[in-house]
Amino acid sequence: MTAFKSLSVAMFKGFFRERVALFFTFLMPLMFLVIFGLIFGGGSSNKTKIDVVGDGPVLTALGSTGIVDFQRVDSFDKAVQAVRNGDVPAAISVQGNEVQLRYAASDTVQAATVQAVVGSVIDHVNLAASGKPPAVKLKSQQVEDSSLTAIQYLTPGILSWGLATSAIFGSALTLVNWRKKQVLRRIRLAPVGTSTVISSRLLVTIGTSVLQAILFVAVAMTPVFGLKLAGQWWLALPLLVLGSLSFFSIGVLVGAIAKSEEAATGITNVIVLPMAFLSGTFFPLQNAPQWLQTVSEALPLRHLNDGMVDVLVRGKGIEALATPAAVLIGFTVVVGFAASRVFSWEDS
Amino acid sequence: MSKGSTIVAEGLRKRYGDLWAVDGVSFTVGEGEFFGILGPNGAGKTTTLEIIEGLREPDEGSVRLFGENPWPRNTKLLPRIGVQLQASSFFEKLTAREQLETFASLYGVSSAKALDMLELVGLTDKADTRENKLSGGQRQRLSIACALAHDPDIVFLDEPTAALDPQARRNLWDVLRAIKDRGKTIVYTTHYLDEAEILCDRTAIMDKGRILAMDAPATLVRGLDAPTHVMIERGVIPLEEAKTLAGVEEASDDEVSLRLSTRNPAKLLSTLAERGALEGLQVRGATLEDVFLELTGREYRA
Numbered sequence: 062m063t064a065f066k067s068l069s070v071a072m073f074k075g076f077f078r079e080r081v082a083l084f085f086t087f088l089m090p091l092m093f094l095v096i097f098g099l100i101f102g103g104g105s106s107n108k109t110k111i112d113v114v115g116d117g118p119v120l121t122a123l124g125s126t127g128i129v130d131f132q133r134v135d136s137f138d139k140a141v142q143a144v145r146n147g148d149v150p151a152a153i154s155v156q157g158n159e160v161q162l163r164y165a166a167s168d169t170v171q172a173a174t175v176q177a178v179v180g181s182v183i184d185h186v187n188l189a190a191s192g193k194p195p196a197v198k199l200k201s202q203q204v205e206d207s208s209l210t211a212i213q214y215l216t217p218g219i220l221s222w223g224l225a226t227s228a229i230f231g232s233a234l235t236l237v238n239w240r241k242k243q244v245l246r247r248i249r250l251a252p253v254g255t256s257t258v259i260s261s262r263l264l265v266t267i268g269t270s271v272l273q274a275i276l277f278v279a280v281a282m283t284p285v286f287g288l289k290l291a292g293q294w295w296l297a298l299p300l301l302v303l304g305s306l307s308f309f310s311i312g313v314l315v316g317a318i319a320k321s322e323e324a325a326t327g328i329t330n331v332i333v334l335p336m337a338f339l340s341g342t343f344f345p346l347q348n349a350p351q352w353l354q355t356v357s358e359a360l361p362l363r364h365l366n367d368g369m370v371d372v373l374v375r376g377k378g379i380e381a382l383a384t385p386a387a388v389l390i391g392f393t394v395v396v397g398f399a400a401s402r403v404f405s406w407e408d409s
Numbered sequence: 410m411s412k413g414s415t416i417v418a419e420g421l422r423k424r425y426g427d428l429w430a431v432d433g434v435s436f437t438v439g440e441g442e443f444f445g446i447l448g449p450n451g452a453g454k455t456t457t458l459e460i461i462e463g464l465r466e467p468d469e470g471s472v473r474l475f476g477e478n479p480w481p482r483n484t485k486l487l488p489r490i491g492v493q494l495q496a497s498s499f500f501e502k503l504t505a506r507e508q509l510e511t512f513a514s515l516y517g518v519s520s521a522k523a524l525d526m527l528e529l530v531g532l533t534d535k536a537d538t539r540e541n542k543l544s545g546g547q548r549q550r551l552s553i554a555c556a557l558a559h560d561p562d563i564v565f566l567d568e569p570t571a572a573l574d575p576q577a578r579r580n581l582w583d584v585l586r587a588i589k590d591r592g593k594t595i596v597y598t599t600h601y602l603d604e605a606e607i608l609c610d611r612t613a614i615m616d617k618g619r620i621l622a623m624d625a626p627a628t629l630v631r632g633l634d635a636p637t638h639v640m641i642e643r644g645v646i647p648l649e650e651a652k653t654l655a656g657v658e659e660a661s662d663d664e665v666s667l668r669l670s671t672r673n674p675a676k677l678l679s680t681l682a683e684r685g686a687l688e689g690l691q692v693r694g695a696t697l698e699d700v701f702l703e704l705t706g707r708e709y710r711a
Contacts, residue, residue: 062510062514063514063517064514064515064517067510067511067514068515070511071500071503071507071511074500075501078502079501238501242497242498242499243495243496243498244498244499246464246494246498247492247494248515249482250462250464250487250490250492251487251512251516251559252484252515252516252517253515407464
């Protein structure tokens with residue numbers, strides 16, 4: 062076995078025999094995927110629930126819009142009380158031709174929705190009752206839009222986040238640990254080049270990323286979550302390698318700077334946690350304020366995430382990898398250069 | 410400077426801040442020799458070793474290892490030297506066998522020879538035990554085996570018996586003797602004087618960065634006009650009275666024994682015999698401790 066192979070094997074074994082590392086790398090992101098997938102997986106925003114008293118054609122028309130869910134109560138006072146308590150955003154009473162609507166002032170969006178829907182239904186009923194033909198005709202049709210279901214943005218998001226976290230932690234901690242235990246020094250006493258040591262650690266990082274990808278996507282594709290991979294999903298593999306490379310180099314820089322495992326862990330958390338939230342990992346950034354989206358563009362995780370979403374779910378081709386590849390490679394070069402200046406084989 | 414010496418060190422000096430950790434150290438080591446560098450903690454032993462191994466650059470002086478300069482990293486020399494660092498530098502969670510295989514392959518050596526080393530250090534039955542499950546003595550033995558995995562010509566051991574219990578230490582002495590029997594040159598540091606006396610062909614006694622004396626231990630001891638130490642059980646004779654006994658040069662006591670130094674052991678022993686004060690009698694000739702005391706004027710405290 063060559064030095065490269067045996068160092069890689071040694072690192073792999075060291076990693077896989079460490080239960081804590083296995084948990085944080087595979088189990089924890091998977092838990093996030095499953096939990097968030099289940100919480101947010103119920104399709105797009107749920108129907109608005111309102112309390113109703115009475116019956117009539119208005120109510121039937123209201124029910125058929127598919128926007129509101131009825132909860133029947135026996136008295137209007139009870140319904141209004143429920144609105145006051147915040148249990149429901151609105152209460153409606155239909156007695157023959159008289160419709161009473163009470164809505165909560167606090168949730169303006171839901172209140173406006175209910176008002177608009179009820180108003181529109183009543184107008185329709187009135188128009189139909191008057192017998193006059195409508196002055197304005199409305200033609201509407203559904204368009205495939207670019208918004209995603211929960212599992213569709215969660216899977217690439219959590220995969221990217223999990224990959225980034227374990228890549229940085231893995232390489233940083235290995236370096237700090239080996240430097241402190243003088244393993245690096247011992248290796249230096251053998252005729253082994255720096256590139257062999259670095260590239261074997263990189264191989265382990267990439268291998269781990271691939272395993273994470275297989276695990277997370279497999280779980281996401283189970284019927285519970287029902288993820289369907291897009292046409293050119295295999296483009297995720299080169300993206301995976303580039304992402305691993307980029308975050309590996311960040312980890313090497315952290316490992317070169319940090320003087321202890323605690324310091325390495327602390328620095329990595331400071332980097333990874335904010336980056337995860339700002340990169341569209343757990344929720345899409347479409348509705349975030351503009352300045353946040355701009356900051357996000359500077360983060361490699363954001364671009365890895367975008368790339369993953371594009372090829373895994375949106376069905377885009379290789380052109381979708383252009384920006385992410387450029388950013389990730391650029392990061393690797395800059396950070397890798399910085400790391401090589403700071404790196405030392407020994408502590409003193 | 411003898412031709413063909415494995416190591417030739419001349420005038421080595423190394424400073425850390427204001428402190429000269431190594432202050433003018435010169436010595437040679439021949440092939441197959443068991444050479445010990447001996448001294449209390451902080452004497453500069455480890456730094457000297459690191460300079461010879463090529464891990465540190467001396468501020469002054471020169472080193473030739475197999476005729477070559479080990480600094481900066483000399484890849485020609487690396488396969489010929491084996492180093493056991495003070496720390497137990499193992500790959501985490503790997504078994505003893507896996508450690509050896511990994512280290513061997515760093516040198517491009519097949520692992521068959523490496524496993525032979527497990528036998529040499531007496532760890533064959535621990536071959537499949539992970540490093541974190543080995544005892545302190547077993548870890549030391551494993552790290553020596555790892556230093557030998559690639560069959561080097563010379564092996565450097567930095568305090569291999571430190572922090573071991575007496576039994577483990579003695580086991581390690583057997584290992585070191587076995588390595589010597591294989592014809593390897595051994596350069597080793599220790600702060601245990603008794604060990605150096607037993608194991609080394611030659612020792613250099615170091616203190617405060619300098620070599621005070623260098624020769625075979627027996628020769629160093631014989632060269633002293635050193636007193637004999639007579640020890641009896643404490644309390645048999647009160648200390649103040651002991652000091653006045655004929656032939657006694659120095660007397661001291663500790664919790665266990667009364668220690669008398671004399672250059673006339675026959676006289677002192679017969680005096681003690683007359684008084685029937687021979688309980689717990691031990692007689693000891695001069696040792697390297699006495700050499701150290703003679704050289705530095707200080708008692709040896711590791």
